[in-house]
Amino acid sequence: MNAPERMAADDWRVFHATGRRQDIPPVLPDPPPWRKFRGSPAEASPPDDPEAALRRLGPGGMTPQLDDEQIEIVNSALLLRRPLLVTGPPGVGKSTLAYLMSRELGLGRVLEWNVVSRTSLRDGLYVHDxxxxxxxxxxxxxxxxxxxxxxxxxxxxxxxxxxxxxxxxxxxxxxxGEFITLGPLGTALLPYDRPRVLLVDELDKSDIDLPNDLLHVLENGSYEVPELVRDAADTAGVHTSDPGGRTVVHNGRVECREFPVVVITSNGEREFPAAFRRRCLPMEMRPPTREQLLAMVEGHLGLRPRGTEDLVDLFVQRVQAGGTHSLDQLLNAVQMTTVGGFQADGDGRKLVELLLRDLSKGR
Known part of the structure; x- marks a missing residue:
């Protein structure tokens, strides 16, 4: 057995950050005994959403590059069935990681829970109209x-x-049941044979109590819908967060079979309680390098227009100067260079300055 074959045989990782969909989805490692759940009956496989992945990752197959340490953290979260707490400045691709994992591991449509200051745990679990x-x-x-x-x-x-x-x-x-809709978190905890991917976006913008409220659900992989528990019927057909999705809840209780792949993002605007952090694996995402930015632009646009290197250099300079910038800004600026007659280094210079403005200045 040569060295590459030996490394492949000894490699415990199932996620390699390639972003390429595999013909046969990889088999996830067995969970630890304390992270096994017994939800039933099994749900049908979730729908796919290739359009959403296309918007997030682009058509070119080039994805944000993670280093070996970050890839090992992601794989550890998969093995241990623990949420990933991803921190970093805005626009570095924290939420994109959820789509990267879903596409590479063949886990279907990503469930998004966008958190604001008014968000409560119940919003993520279910809504009763x-x-x-x-x-x-x-x-x-x-x-x-x-x-x-x-x-x-x-x-x-x-x-x-x-x-x-x-x-x-x-x-x-x-x-x-016709008036109950399971939220993104509630849908992710349905008893699927393969885990769903749940993106909890910008948890640091939540009410101060939400991280503590999440502790029980993240630990036990289950929850109850009190309205259904009190109802006389043993089963209830309810709506889910998937378009047109329906499921049956038994005795008002939901428990997963496979703990979902949970990606929680934070811009670092606040500290989370120790009890919450204990249940998550932390991962910091740093601003991409020049080479990674070039690859990401090419992946989204499918080509590298003339002048891309100059725009990337300008973007990197502004990031290194301490400004707040997002990858979307760079993509918008490069996209403009593909429009016939637009000259980024000529009459279009003022527009480029606007597109690459410092977001921390509020205008």
Missing amino acids: AMGRAQAIAAWQAELRERATPGPAFDGGEQIVNSAPTSGDRQLAPVL
Whole structure:
């Protein structure tokens, strides 16, 4: 066995940050005994969303380059079934990592939970449209009263009396499950045979209590929907976060079979509680190098337009000067050079300055 073959045989990693979809998805390592879950019955395989991956990763197959240490952290999170807490400045590709992992490992559509200051744990788990249900019940009761009330009618000039509806033609009452939609976190914890990828974006913008509220769910891989627990029915068909998705919840409780691949991003605007950090594997993403930026531009655009190197050099200079910049800005500037007649080093210089402006200055 030569050296490359020996390295391949000894390599415990299933994720290599290539971003290439494999014909046969890799088999994930078995979880530790304390991270095994028993959710049932198994859910159907999740849908794919190639358009979203195309927007995030581009058509060229070139992806943000992770170093060996970062790749090992990602693989450790996969093996240990623990969330990744990814920190770094805005625009370095933290959220893109979720799409990179999903495409390479063949895990289907990424579930996105975009966190704001008003976000609560329940928003991520499920939403109960209580108002919509109340309106549906009122409409149903009104329909029953209308159909049960005798009224005059005429048939061939003769008056007849409407009779009350029989049991066979009664309209069924609105069921509770029709007004419950599982959120991104709640959907990710359904009992899939292969884990879903969940992106929890910008958790540091959340209310101060949300990280602590997440502890129980991240540890136990399960949750309850109190409205369904109190309902008389043992099962309820509910909506999921996937487009047109439906599932059946038994006894108001959801538990995963495979803990989801959770990527939590943070811009470093605040510290998280120690109990929360203990349940996550930390990973810092640093600004990409010049070579990585060139590869990323080529991956998104499928080519390297003339003048790309100059724009990348200008972008790197501004980042190194301490400004806040995003990869989107660089892509927009390079995209403009593909428009016929646009000259980045001529009349278009002012527009390039606008596209590559320092975002920390607020304008």
